[in-house]
């Protein structure tokens with residue numbers, strides 16, 4: 001089953017007319033059920049695996065995948081599923097939680113910059129520097145922990161953050177790091193359903209944090225922050241995908257198709273063997289045959 005340009009519908013690369021309400025969290029496109037999409041899902045994983053092998057061998061491009069969402073939208077499960085066929089040697093997943101004391105001694109891009117993917121690798125950020133314009137924006141008192149000189153904290157701070165992020169991502173893109181950003185768009189009803197599952201199913205209890213229910217009270221503020229963030233940081237060099245997240249299998253299909261399309265667009269090739277190297281291979285073969 002071809003996924004075609006499945007993800008185009010969810011791509012935002014210019015923020016001009018961006019409105020979150022134009023995106024339906026329950027959308028499943030042409031696909032009717034998980035079973036209906038099963039073959040396409042498998043195909044995406046197999047293709048990612050082949051493409052990653054070339055990415056690693058070619059060792060020029062890096063791919064950075066950023067996952068942002070409110071609680072229980074399915075970031076962890078999307079990462080687990082989509083990367084299931086990937087060689088761990090060329091892939092690193094980094095999770096960013098409440099910043100440490102050391103993190104707070106630096107600018108807000110520091111902790112993520114230290115662990116950007118190297119050439120040939122795929123880096124996955126489970127949360128990222130975008131928390132600075134999400135949780136910190138919804139709870140501006142967190143800014144006080146950052147130790148920024150007070151004269152630099154003005155009403156313009158969020159616009160300045162957007163500008164810094166756009167410039168940073170453009171810099172990375174110009175150096176060969178391809179960036180794709182995913183906002184997992186879950187509905188308020190589905191989040192509630194998933195919280196209940198976490199409360200009721202013993203194997204999911206560990207995932208529940210009462211802080212999540214507190215944050216749910218700020219649903220509107222978070223959505224305004226997400227809308228403003230996507231509108232201001234969606235660029236051709238670093239597009240956002242507003243991925244429907246009420247049906248996990250569809251979330252996985254969209255993300256997988258973005259990864260495959262992105263890697264295919266790089267026209268990756270295994271390194272060509274030059275005549276010198278060919279000679280070397282021939283000599284090694286002869287030596288082995290002599291044994």
Ligand code: AMP
Nearest residue numbers: 071096097098099127131132135136142
């Ligand atoms: P979880 O991913 O569910 O383990 O939760 C991680 C928590 O860390 C979330 O509540 C985030 O909002 C929080 N967090 C991540 N980055 C920041 C940040 N820069 N400042 C404050 N809290 C953060």
Ligand code: MG
Nearest residue numbers: 071072209212
């Ligand atoms: Mg959580």
